[in-house]
Amino acid sequence: MLRGGSRLIMGLTSKPALASRTTMRAVSSAVLMGGEESHPTSDYTKVLRYDSIAHAVKNAEYAVRGEIPIRAEQLKATLRKTPDALPFKKVIHCNIGNPQELNQKPITYLRQVMALVEYPDLLAPENRDWLTQKFPIDVIERAESYIKSGLTSAGAYTHSQGLPFVRENVAQFISERDGFPAEPENIFLTNGASGGVQMLCQIICAHPKAGIMIPIPQYPLYSATMSMVNGIGVPYYLNEEDGWSMSVAELKKSLSNAELLGVDVRAMVIINPGNPTGQCLTEQNIREIIDFCHREHIVLMADEVYQTNIYNDKLPFHSFRKVLKSMGPKYDDVELISFHSTSKGFIGECGKRGGYFEVTGILDEVKNEIYKAASIQLCSNVTGQIATDIMVRPPREGESSYKQYCQERDNIISSLQRRAQMLVNAFNQLEGVTCNPSEGAMYAFPRIRLPKKAIMAARKDGHQPDAFYCLKMLERTGVCTVPGSGFRQANGTFHFRATFLPPEKEFPEFVKLINDFHEEFMNEYRD
Numbered sequence: 021m022l023r024g025g026s027r028l029i030m031g032l033t034s035k036p037a038l039a040s041r042t043t044m045r046a047v048s049s050a051v052l053m054g055g056e057e058s059h060p061t062s063d064y065t066k067v068l069r070y071d072s073i074a075h076a077v078k079n080a081e082y083a084v085r086g087e088i089p090i091r092a093e094q095l096k097a098t099l100r101k102t103p104d105a106l107p108f109k110k111v112i113h114c115n116i117g118n119p120q121e122l123n124q125k126p127i128t129y130l131r132q133v134m135a136l137v138e139y140p141d142l143l144a145p146e147n148r149d150w151l152t153q154k155f156p157i158d159v160i161e162r163a164e165s166y167i168k169s170g171l172t173s174a175g176a177y178t179h180s181q182g183l184p185f186v187r188e189n190v191a192q193f194i195s196e197r198d199g200f201p202a203e204p205e206n207i208f209l210t211n212g213a214s215g216g217v218q219m220l221c222q223i224i225c226a227h228p229k230a231g232i233m234i235p236i237p238q239y240p241l242y243s244a245t246m247s248m249v250n251g252i253g254v255p256y257y258l259n260e261e262d263g264w265s266m267s268v269a270e271l272k273k274s275l276s277n278a279e280l281l282g283v284d285v286r287a288m289v290i291i292n293p294g295n296p297t298g299q300c301l302t303e304q305n306i307r308e309i310i311d312f313c314h315r316e317h318i319v320l321m322a323d324e325v326y327q328t329n330i331y332n333d334k335l336p337f338h339s340f341r342k343v344l345k346s347m348g349p350k351y352d353d354v355e356l357i358s359f360h361s362t363s364k365g366f367i368g369e370c371g372k373r374g375g376y377f378e379v380t381g382i383l384d385e386v387k388n389e390i391y392k393a394a395s396i397q398l399c400s401n402v403t404g405q406i407a408t409d410i411m412v413r414p415p416r417e418g419e420s421s422y423k424q425y426c427q428e429r430d431n432i433i434s435s436l437q438r439r440a441q442m443l444v445n446a447f448n449q450l451e452g453v454t455c456n457p458s459e460g461a462m463y464a465f466p467r468i469r470l471p472k473k474a475i476m477a478a479r480k481d482g483h484q485p486d487a488f489y490c491l492k493m494l495e496r497t498g499v500c501t502v503p504g505s506g507f508r509q510a511n512g513t514f515h516f517r518a519t520f521l522p523p524e525k526e527f528p529e530f531v532k533l534i535n536d537f538h539e540e541f542m543n544e545y546r547d
Contacts, residue, residue, distance in 0.1 A: 293460025
């Protein structure tokens, strides 16, 4: 029986067939385990074993939640049981851009609206007097507008692309940001930007030789996703000596090398502002990248989730879409997919899993297939969709929440700017460490020059040298970072990534922990 392209085998449930399957599994297990079954004292052979699950999953690596963060969770468990068992009182999670984990206060307006959306009984007429004493009127009106716009319940499925009125508001936001009109049908709401990235990589990687160009250092989402979809990650290197800049010459070299190996390079990822490197692209650089993708017929995947995390007034954010639209009809055929998220910026609502991607220059027949892929997931979570709507349509001037919203926004961004500078300065004062400025995003990515004795000790311990350094830092200070080897890096160099998200009032103590550890480490392993 054939249905939807899949073969369904019906009625084969006889006992002999099941016995045969059991025997085959036992034999298979014996062969795979070197002649011994995995459970020699039992006749039952597990279907799911490490040697029997998908290689794509086993090959995927995701360092920001890898060995060192796992060790951090173990240390936190130790502290909960025995608060004085370790040389520090708490673990500081600088391994991931998770602002509220490090006590960034949520935006009041967003949480107030969400509270009413999640519990709409509060909006009942009989509660009006109480409600107006507890919530600003624009918050109440905003929550009520969602119900009037067709939100049946925050617990109900939505359209597969997301709530129509949210997509309309996202389109309006993009139109105002870029100066060129955007269309709601080109927008897909997703579970954070990550959900969209994974979906699009799966669609793009149509065969085992399909490749996507990825910046190195890279955000591990991309290499892990390429492993999961059986695609090929094609590295192109950012220039650390020139502030992590990107050159078209390097792009051409990367493309040429991949093609010589028979890779069908179909797309290229750009992260702007950069993660883990924190650089911001100039408008001219963006034009050069778009022209390269146009000439080489490459889909451009613009990861722009840090577009409001800008700390250098001389390097403002330029969306790839805005620059593309300004380059004239010659470039109308360029295929661009742009990603944004509620997890970053000053919103920092990582747990809400809100985000979207917009397609530009993509054929309708392909958009139909993207829609089908989104439909298989039913829809992105509704809480994230509402958070996305608030991100792109915050309180307007004249509304009662506007002043507080602007104050909270400006305080968060200005504090991040100060913390970025403090952390970069601190790294540049350490022995053997250099760190480029963090012009955007949430991270510093210093380069460390480790003594040979430390490198040898790391190899003996079974770790990459920078992972060895980060693990020692965690176990002595409680500061959790991610080694540069988890992001890939130029051969012969060692780095680590640290967020500058710890609260500003605690920053001097945080910086001192790193400084004291580094001095102790260098003295211990000095050649």
